[in-house]
Amino acid sequence: MTETALYTRPQSLLDMDMFYCPGCGHGIVHKLIAELIDEFDLRGRTIAVAPVGCSVTAYDYLDVDFSESAHGRAPAVATGIKRARPDCFVFAYQGDGDLASIGMAEIIHAANRGENYTTIFINNTVYGMTGGQMAPTTLPGQKASTCPEGRDPVTTGYPIRICEMLNTLQAPAMIARTMVDSPANVRKTKQLLKKAFQCQLQGKGFSLVEILSPCPVYMRMEPKAAMEHVRKNVSAYFPVKVFRELATE
Amino acid sequence: MSKRVLTSGNEALAEGAIRAGCDCYFGYPITPQNELITYMAVHMPRLKRVFVQAESEVAAINMVYGAAAAGKRAMTSSSSPGISLKQEGISYLAGAELPALIVNVQRAGPGLGSIEPSQSDYWQATRGGGHGGYRVIVLAPYNAQEMHDQPALAFDLADKYRIPVMILSDGQIGQMMEPVVLREESPCPPPKPWALTGAKDRPHNIVRSYLPRAGLLEVHNKRLHAKYAQIEKNEVRAEASDLDDAKIMVVAYGTSARLAGGAIVQARKQGIAAGMLRPITLWPFPTAPIQSCLDRVKAVLVVELSAGQMVEDVRLAVTGKVPVHFFGRVGGGVPSIADVHEKIREVATSL
Incomplete structure (x- = not known):
C-alpha cells in the first residue's frame, strides 16, 4: 500500500498557529492566497502589503516579502512598490475599517489610476483589532461598541458599498464581491482571486476582490451562526457579484 | 567639464536629486515648492523613472515608503502644511528604518499661514515631527548650489544609516535664481539585502515597525537610539x-x-x-x-x-x-x- 497525499499545506503558508479567533475568515483567505501563489509560482516575485488591522501580521503566516503599512495607506504603499518594481507581483490585504474609512482616499485614487496591483478586501462589517467598533460597513441595527444600541443610519449613515462605488471609475480592470460562508463559495472565491491575479499578471491594471467574511467575536455570534449571518444578512446588503473582469484565460 | 546654469533653488534641488540617483518621486502641489514637482514631472518620465502626482501629501509619503521598502531611492517634497500631513509616514519610515528624502520648502504658519519664507518648522524637523520619539537627519541649504548638492548627501546618509533625511529649505531659497554648477554624478547606492524584491532563493523579508511582543520594541528603540548616537558622533556639519x-x-x-x-x-x-x-x-x-x-x-x-x-x-x-x-x-x-x-x-x- 502506498500513501498519496491528497491535500497538503500550501508551501507559501508558514507552519504557524494563527492567532485569529475561532471562526474568523482570515485563515481561509490566507490559505487561498498561499495556494494561488504556489499555483502561479509567484513566491520569488511577490511583495505584499499588510496595513493596520487584525491581519497586520499576515507576514507571520504568508512566506512572501511583506511590508506593513500605516492604517488605510496600503494602496499608496502598494503604488510605491509596484511603480518601483513593476516586475513584481504586488497585493494589498485590507480590512473594511482600513479600506472604507481611514483609507478611502487612497483606495479610490489607486483604483482611478488603474494601479496594476491586486487588493484583497476583507469585509466583516466591524473593527476587529481595536475591539469591535462600528465600521463604515456595519449593517443598520448591528450592535458594536461605538453604536451600542445598533447602528442608526440617521446619525451614522448607511454602510458603504465599495465595489459599487469603485465601479463608477473607468480604469479598474476587475471589481468583484464574494463570500467565504461555505465550501462552495470558498472555491468560488478562489476562482475570483485567480482572475484578479491574472489581471495583474496580464498588466490589465487595478483589481479588487471584496470578500464578505465572518467575525464571530464582534458579530457577537457562534462561528456557525456568523457564517449564516454573512450568507443571509451581510450579502443581502452587499450583493455577491462580479462587477467587471477583464482578464483573459 | 561641469556646466554652470542660472536656476531657481527648487529646480536646482530637483536636478540634484535626479543626478543623485533618485529613482522615484511622489509629490503633491503646494507653494512655494511647485517648481520642484513640476521639474520632476517633466524630467523623471524622460529618464524612465517614476513620477506620480499623489492624491494627497499623506499618499505621497506612503508611496515613498513603498518605493523605499522596495529598495529604491525615493523622495517627496512639500511645504510646511504638507509636511505636517506627512508626519505619520515619516514616523513609519523611521520605525521601519527606511531611507528616504523629504524636502520642506518652508512657508510661514501656523495653519495655512502664507507662502512667504519662514524657518518656523525647525522644531518639527529636528524633533522628529511625528509620534514615537525618533530622529531624522536634517540638512539646511543656504543657496541654490547647496540645494543642488545636498540631495546626493541626503541619499547617501539615508542609505548609510537607513534613516529618513530632510532637507529644510525655505520659500526664499527655493524661489530665487542663482548660478549653479551642475554635479557630475555616478551614484552607487549600497546593496540593500533587507529590501523587498520578491523572496527568490532566500527567506522572506519583512518591513515593519509593529513589534507587539513584550520587550522587542524596547530593544528596537535602543538600537535606533544607538544609531542616532553614531550619527551625532559622525555626521555634524x-x-x-x-x-x-x-x-x-x-x-x-x-x-x-x-x-x-x-x-x-x-x-x-x-x-x-x-x-x-x-x-x-x-x-x-x-x-x-x-x-x-x-x-x-x-x-x-x-x-x-x-x-x-x-x-x-x-x-x-x-x-x-x-x-x-x-x-x-x-x-x-x-x-x-x-x-x-x-x-x-x-x-x-x-x-
Missing part, C-alpha cells in the same frame, strides 16, 4: 566664517545665514569682530563646533525667521557660558541686512 578673532558669534542657517553674512561684513567695516557659525546639519546639531569657540567669543547672537527655535539648541550648547541673544522675524517677515546689522551693533555695545 557646519561652516565657520570669520570666527578666528570673533568676539560675537552669529549662529544662523539658510536664509537667515545669508542675511547675517551681509550684516557681519557691515559690522566688520565698523571694527566689530563678528563671525558666523552656520549649521549645515540641524540634526545632528553642531554643538561641539559652537562649544569650541566659547573660549574666545563674548556673546552669541542667533538669527532665525521664527520667534526663536534653534536658539534653544544654541543655549543647550552654550550652557550659560556667554550671553545668547536672539533676533528673529515671524509670520513671513524677513529682516533686512541693516536690521541684523543693527542687532549686531546692539550686542557689541553690551559687551
Whole structure:
C-alpha cells in the first residue's frame, strides 16, 4: 500500500498557529492566497502589503516579502512598490475599517489610476483589532461598541458599498464581491482571486476582490451562526457579484 | 567639464536629486515648492523613472515608503502644511528604518499661514515631527548650489544609516535664481539585502515597525537610539566664517545665514569682530563646533525667521557660558541686512 497525499499545506503558508479567533475568515483567505501563489509560482516575485488591522501580521503566516503599512495607506504603499518594481507581483490585504474609512482616499485614487496591483478586501462589517467598533460597513441595527444600541443610519449613515462605488471609475480592470460562508463559495472565491491575479499578471491594471467574511467575536455570534449571518444578512446588503473582469484565460 | 546654469533653488534641488540617483518621486502641489514637482514631472518620465502626482501629501509619503521598502531611492517634497500631513509616514519610515528624502520648502504658519519664507518648522524637523520619539537627519541649504548638492548627501546618509533625511529649505531659497554648477554624478547606492524584491532563493523579508511582543520594541528603540548616537558622533556639519578673532558669534542657517553674512561684513567695516557659525546639519546639531569657540567669543547672537527655535539648541550648547541673544522675524517677515546689522551693533555695545 502506498500513501498519496491528497491535500497538503500550501508551501507559501508558514507552519504557524494563527492567532485569529475561532471562526474568523482570515485563515481561509490566507490559505487561498498561499495556494494561488504556489499555483502561479509567484513566491520569488511577490511583495505584499499588510496595513493596520487584525491581519497586520499576515507576514507571520504568508512566506512572501511583506511590508506593513500605516492604517488605510496600503494602496499608496502598494503604488510605491509596484511603480518601483513593476516586475513584481504586488497585493494589498485590507480590512473594511482600513479600506472604507481611514483609507478611502487612497483606495479610490489607486483604483482611478488603474494601479496594476491586486487588493484583497476583507469585509466583516466591524473593527476587529481595536475591539469591535462600528465600521463604515456595519449593517443598520448591528450592535458594536461605538453604536451600542445598533447602528442608526440617521446619525451614522448607511454602510458603504465599495465595489459599487469603485465601479463608477473607468480604469479598474476587475471589481468583484464574494463570500467565504461555505465550501462552495470558498472555491468560488478562489476562482475570483485567480482572475484578479491574472489581471495583474496580464498588466490589465487595478483589481479588487471584496470578500464578505465572518467575525464571530464582534458579530457577537457562534462561528456557525456568523457564517449564516454573512450568507443571509451581510450579502443581502452587499450583493455577491462580479462587477467587471477583464482578464483573459 | 561641469556646466554652470542660472536656476531657481527648487529646480536646482530637483536636478540634484535626479543626478543623485533618485529613482522615484511622489509629490503633491503646494507653494512655494511647485517648481520642484513640476521639474520632476517633466524630467523623471524622460529618464524612465517614476513620477506620480499623489492624491494627497499623506499618499505621497506612503508611496515613498513603498518605493523605499522596495529598495529604491525615493523622495517627496512639500511645504510646511504638507509636511505636517506627512508626519505619520515619516514616523513609519523611521520605525521601519527606511531611507528616504523629504524636502520642506518652508512657508510661514501656523495653519495655512502664507507662502512667504519662514524657518518656523525647525522644531518639527529636528524633533522628529511625528509620534514615537525618533530622529531624522536634517540638512539646511543656504543657496541654490547647496540645494543642488545636498540631495546626493541626503541619499547617501539615508542609505548609510537607513534613516529618513530632510532637507529644510525655505520659500526664499527655493524661489530665487542663482548660478549653479551642475554635479557630475555616478551614484552607487549600497546593496540593500533587507529590501523587498520578491523572496527568490532566500527567506522572506519583512518591513515593519509593529513589534507587539513584550520587550522587542524596547530593544528596537535602543538600537535606533544607538544609531542616532553614531550619527551625532559622525555626521555634524557646519561652516565657520570669520570666527578666528570673533568676539560675537552669529549662529544662523539658510536664509537667515545669508542675511547675517551681509550684516557681519557691515559690522566688520565698523571694527566689530563678528563671525558666523552656520549649521549645515540641524540634526545632528553642531554643538561641539559652537562649544569650541566659547573660549574666545563674548556673546552669541542667533538669527532665525521664527520667534526663536534653534536658539534653544544654541543655549543647550552654550550652557550659560556667554550671553545668547536672539533676533528673529515671524509670520513671513524677513529682516533686512541693516536690521541684523543693527542687532549686531546692539550686542557689541553690551559687551
